[in-house]
Amino acid sequence: MEEIEAQIERFIKEVDDSALELYSHASKGKRLRAKLILKIAGENESSYKLAAIVEMIHAASLLHDDVIDESLTRRGSDSINALYGDKTAIMLGDILYSKGFLELVSYDREISEAISDAVAKLSVGEMMDVTLSENINLDQALYFEMIYKKTAVLIEATAKSAAYLSGKDAEAFALYGKNLGLAFQIIDDVLDITMSDLQLGKPSLADFKEGKTTLPYIYLFESLNQEDTQTLNALYKKELSGEESRWIRTKMQESGAVLKSIELAQKLGYEALEAIAFDKNSDLERVMREMIERDF
Amino acid sequence: MEEIEAQIERFIKEVDDSALELYSHASKGKRLRAKLILKIAGENESSYKLAAIVEMIHAASLLHDDVIDESLTRRGSDSINALYGDKTAIMLGDILYSKGFLELVSYDREISEAISDAVAKLSVGEMMDVTLSENINLDQALYFEMIYKKTAVLIEATAKSAAYLSGKDAEAFALYGKNLGLAFQIIDDVLDITMSDLQLGKPSLADFKEGKTTLPYIYLFESLNQEDTQTLNALYKKELSGEESRWIRTKMQESGAVLKSIELAQKLGYEALEAIAFDKNSDLERVMREMIERDF
Numbered sequence A, B: 001m002e003e004i005e006a007q008i009e010r011f012i013k014e015v016d017d018s019a020l021e022l023y024s025h026a027s028k029g030k031r032l033r034a035k036l037i038l039k040i041a042g043e044n045e046s047s048y049k050l051a052a053i054v055e056m057i058h059a060a061s062l063l064h065d066d067v068i069d070e071s072l073t074r075r076g077s078d079s080i081n082a083l084y085g086d087k088t089a090i091m092l093g094d095i096l097y098s099k100g101f102l103e104l105v106s107y108d109r110e111i112s113e114a115i116s117d118a119v120a121k122l123s124v125g126e127m128m129d130v131t132l133s134e135n136i137n138l139d140q141a142l143y144f145e146m147i148y149k150k151t152a153v154l155i156e157a158t159a160k161s162a163a164y165l166s167g168k169d170a171e172a173f174a175l176y177g178k179n180l181g182l183a184f185q186i187i188d189d190v191l192d193i194t195m196s197d198l199q200l201g202k203p204s205l206a207d208f209k210e211g212k213t214t215l216p217y218i219y220l221f222e223s224l225n226q227e228d229t230q231t232l233n234a235l236y237k238k239e240l241s242g243e244e245s246r247w248i249r250t251k252m253q254e255s256g257a258v259l260k261s262i263e264l265a266q267k268l269g270y271e272a273l274e275a276i277a278f279d280k281n282s283d284l285e286r287v288m289r290e291m292i293e294r295d296f
Helices: A001-017 A019-023 A032-041 A045-068 A079-084 A086-104 A107-132 A141-163 A172-192 A215-223 A224-235 A244-253 A256-273 A280-294 B002-015 B017-022 B032-041 B045-069 B080-084 B086-104 B109-132 B139-164 B170-194 B215-223 B227-236 B242-254 B257-275 B281-294
Strands: none
Touching: A001 A019, A001 A045, A001 A086, A001 B109, A019 A086, A032 A045, A032 A141, A032 A172, A032 A280, A045 A079, A045 A086, A045 A107, A045 A141, A045 B086, A079 A086, A086 A107, A086 B045, A086 B086, A086 B109, A086 B215, A107 A141, A107 B002, A107 B017, A107 B086, A141 A172, A141 A215, A141 B257, A172 A215, A172 A244, A172 A256, A172 A280, A215 A224, A215 A244, A215 A256, A224 A244, A244 A256, A256 A280, B002 B017, B002 B045, B002 B086, B017 B086, B032 B045, B032 B139, B032 B170, B032 B281, B045 B080, B045 B086, B045 B109, B045 B139, B080 B086, B086 B109, B109 B139, B139 B215, B170 B215, B170 B242, B170 B257, B170 B281, B215 B227, B215 B242, B215 B257, B227 B242, B242 B257, B257 B281
């Protein structure tokens, strides 16, 4: 992965030195998308550059997301908007997006189109996320459309592009990436409920406070009696007391809403593995298993 | 131009209906870049689409600029950030950028590369503009680099791409576009000083209040005696009284700072015309003359 980090830095330096300085303070993340590319397409100049491009685009979307969501932390560290203000985060995001697109142009149209189509959907996904957070959303179809666009679509395009780059079955890898992305987001939404602030590196139970009724909340609302529904409604978008937090966590476990969400994520995960079983790629299987077979 | 507006709307609708609704409230601007493309490349499907793409990218950059500059008006109307908040303006900008890039991919690499390279520079230009606005900047080279990146670079890439599309001399048209863009920005900076609020459709003398020492201010500082320099320094980033505004305007005229700026813009304009004199395109000459030969 060092080669990818170095390539990202070279790309940003080509645009502007001060942008590179700013970028050095941004969270680097798990580099899931870069790892996927290297594990599908192998290690070579072309896959290194594509991995750097996708990670720059992903970083740009997170920079803008953190401004939009007013998030002051990112993976346990201060976000760029917290450190340098919203303006700087918007501008650095624009620089990473546009340099990513510039470099994308040198790839075959199948790749540049897949990635840029994903970015267009990603922007819509962020807008859907904000709109759905205005009120309690209990529509599963809208939730799945939103997490597909916000999270899964870029992972889908990444896996598809990497397969195309190495002459593998692009559609099979696209399906792997899509299901991986959906499973990943559902598990992220579960962890917001089941983990402590310390484990998360940010405040837990933040989604409901921010107006996000993620899948476990949709399942929970479906299972509660009238009295408990009123109690949960009353906690929506509120700063929760310790007792209220415990109440939500207990109901989430008792009702099976958390378990049902984890089981769906795992089902998607196994479907993803099936889609590329023909490739017998133990690395890609491990990426998925590590994610879906952990403790919650 | 109706065809261009319809094409922009089709493009945005392909991404998201609610984005189109939002876009309908955005200022449409002068469509200078679209006009350039049609006047260089003629009217056909390919030039309509390229014009729509460039206008979407330009609109995206203005949406983000208005958030960054905290501008509440755009061409005399409420800006999108004033109407719907910063978040919405950032997201709509991201949607327009990414759809623009997605459509750009279908053009030859010479075109997609020229435009996406311009967008990367444009983001850096906006960052330079913000950085230079922190203190009084008297460095002409930095001012010219900033207005080149912030304004001229996309007009340069637009003219170059249109020439490429129609088999004309791309470098000559690039030079035309670059000089047109520089002249345009200098004149914009002059009008901030010479025009009334009513004529501008926004508060005049806003640049200096926002920390921007545009070319006329650089020339003015070069010509003032010590006492007047201190007076001007004291007005930097201040809300100006009527008397203070009149003082700046009088000094701008007396010192010749405004005239010198206009003459430089005109010189650039005539150089632009020279670059494409071989094309004998009276429309393009008129675009330039209308801009540089008006009353100030």
